[in-house]
Amino acid sequence: MLLKLILFSGFAGITVFVGGLLANMFDHHVKDSPVKYEITHTLMSFGAGIILSALALVLVPKGMETLNVWGVMGSFLVGAILFMLIDRRLAKSGGQQATLLAMMMDFVPESIALGAVFAIEPQMAALLAVFIGLQNLPESFNSFRDLVQSGFSVKKTLSIFFGLSFFGIISALIGHYLLSSYPDLTAHLMIFASGGILYLLIQDLIPESKLDNHYLTSLGACLGFLVGIIGEMLI
Template identity: 40%
Template sequence: MLLTVILSTLLAGLAMPFGALIARFENIQQKWLEEELRHGIMAFGGGALLSAVALVLVPEGIAEHSPITACIWFIVGGVAFMLLDILLKKINTPASQLAAMLSDFIPESIALGAAFATGNSSAFLLAGLMALQNLPEGFSAYRELNAKPTYKPYKIIIVFTLMALLGPVFGVSGYLWLAQHPETVAAIMLFASGGIIYSIFQDIAPQVKLENHWAPPIGALLGFSLGMFGLMMTTH
């Protein structure tokens, strides 16, 4: 089972450099199609993130907490992501998408490791949703960093690949040490959920809209639909 945790978190993490590779070699001649593709990928990531929150993280999190404490952890997560966003803005770094991606990936890896340890049926679903959301997040983070001449493409992809190794580290931590503390795992899930909701409406949703084009939001529907399909497959 420990090997399953390592492989699941690693594969979910490798979706980040894979998304960066897509952004690196993406080159469509028709401008309108290129714009719709980019906005569609961001929308797909938003849908996958939303499905992770609605179908896995929040349902699992509230099962171990009272309504008051669940709401507190959820709100604290959103506020923490907001403060991180403000800090990144003040220091004028182009790494806001990168920070948001890591802020999702680390707590989700911890929760995934603990889910495997407790035999939770949603563990594989969570792993799949992590990969689905990391792909478009890697795409967006690469484009954000690559806009600055100081960040070379190959260096960005190498960094993203090294970041993927954080998944097994935190996943194994959750598997070995947090499985006996379901309330802590639930709090981490709720904290991550609050942060994800903040990120969706602060960073992803505003970038999805494209004037006089209506296809990109379909990406959000497809992303959420995949999460819903995965939930139904694992529970039936």
């Protein structure tokens, strides 16, 4: 049982590192061109769509099932305000870590949820692991490029992503052994993450993914959200 949980959450997490590797290959082996620029921004919007689907279809609905209206309002506003303050601090330092923050904000709570439901519904946990893994690929692809543009070396960025890959296992174990008996706390975490994610999406990710006189990027966001819908229906 424990081995299965580690394997499921490990798969969900390793795609963070795989996405970084793919981004590094794309940057170094595909020549700069308008097409490359459009592909990059389309992937950014695709990732934003997937993150939005995680918020709208998983995090908020699961939190609303457990919390009352005041609990939802409080946790959501705390998440939004806290990440506004973090984003302002990053902007002053010239950082571009918004995509990474958004990725971790949905990756960690969903991995905790994966661990919490594993003992009850193993089949659902397996599908959730696949869904989280698919989310992480475009999100980590975009995060890698943002960190490199912020001044991080490729080696340092890949090392960070390799370490973050294990957050899925750690979060799933926490959810399984510590939080499965505290559904209220898990729900507050999901709603808190939702507030932070929505702020980062509107403030940073969606505006950065837009290109003037190009329409494929907006379609990419729709496709990303559709992936989330399909994943939620399968789960």
